[in-house]
Amino acid sequence: MITVIVLSGPIGAGKSSLTSILAKHLGSTAYYEEVNDNPVLPLYYKDMKRYTFLLNTYFLNRRLAEINEAAANHNDVLDRSIYEDLLFFNMNVDSGVADPTEYQIYHDLMDNMMEDVPGTPRKKPDLLIYIHVSLETMLKRIGKRGREYEQLDTDPSLKEYYENLLRYYEPWYEQYDVSPKMMIDGDKYDFVDNIDDQDLVLDIIDTKLREIGNL
Numbered sequence: 249m250i251t252v253i254v255l256s257g258p259i260g261a262g263k264s265s266l267t268s269i270l271a272k273h274l275g276s277t278a279y280y281e282e283v284n285d286n287p288v289l290p291l292y293y294k295d296m297k298r299y300t301f302l303l304n305t306y307f308l309n310r311r312l313a314e315i316n317e318a319a320a321n322h323n324d325v326l327d328r329s330i331y332e333d334l335l336f337f338n339m340n341v342d343s344g345v346a347d348p349t350e351y352q353i354y355h356d357l358m359d360n361m362m363e364d365v366p367g368t369p370r371k372k373p374d375l376l377i378y379i380h381v382s383l384e385t386m387l388k389r390i391g392k393r394g395r396e397y398e399q400l401d402t403d404p405s406l407k408e409y410y411e412n413l414l415r416y417y418e419p420w421y422e423q424y425d426v427s428p429k430m431m432i433d434g435d436k437y438d439f440v441d442n443i444d445d446q447d448l449v450l451d452i453i454d455t456k457l458r459e460i461g462n463l
């Protein structure tokens with residue numbers, strides 16, 4: 249039985265934190281989204297029009313490598329699903345920041361790369377965990393983490409970008425049907441600093457893993 253668990257949710261929702269807590273709890277490996285040594289991310293925040301395609305191609309490459317590694321183990325946990333990249337890209341097309349043709353090319357490439365090939369491990373996750381947060385929580389946590397290019401002090405127009413991003417997440421989660429899914433209330437549970445909340449969240453996830461037959 250091989251299970252790949254992916255975390256999803258807006259920037260600062262707590263994906264990396266819960267990835268590490270969950271992998272430790274399950275005794276499995278955590279795979280983190282590459283941020284600090286990502287050469288495109290700072291460029292993207294300076295010029296989204298120019299760098300949306302490159303950033304998503306970069307992430308696609310990185311995430312596929314992690315998916316292939318995780319697919320060979322049991323209960324490995326990935327920080328952010330590959331499917332959310334389409335959400336970001338789509339949002340940028342809708343707001344006129346990215347080009348629809350670039351989006352279509354990226355979409356086709358991703359479909360091709362994610363297709364199951366007989367004789368190779370499945371690339372699709374077995375469970376998606378979505379951390380829901382309000383704008384207030386999201387902004388607070390982005391501030392707490394302190395990556396310079398994400399701060400409203402660096403670029404006040406990011407507030408609108410973050411608001412817009414949250415609007416795209418609800419329908420995206422509702423429509424997501426690649427695997428079983430579940431939502432964690434990231435406003436309610438402080439799974440980082442409160443051990444009772446952490447235990448509660450882990451219980452909720454264990455129950456879901458049992459329900460889908462993976463624990």
Ligand SMILES: Nc1ncnc2c1ncn2[C@@H]1O[C@H](COP(=O)(O)OP(=O)(O)O)[C@@H](O)[C@H]1O
Nearest residue numbers: 259260261262263264265389393437438439440
């Ligand atoms: N549930 C939570 N309660 C309190 N603080 C949190 C929670 N989730 C995340 N944080 C804090 O918010 C910041 C962003 O969390 P992180 O896990 O890096 O989010 P993401 O990976 O979704 O961008 C970090 O400083 C982290 O300690």
Ligand SMILES: Nc1ncnc2c1ncn2[C@H]1C[C@H](O)[C@@H](COP(=O)(O)O)O1
Nearest residue numbers: 258259260281283304332333336337398
């Ligand atoms: N596909 C993406 N398009 C634009 N920006 C993205 C994409 N994937 C991740 N990001 C950004 C958002 C954050 O600034 C960093 C890391 O994400 P986080 O939610 O903090 O783990 O990358």
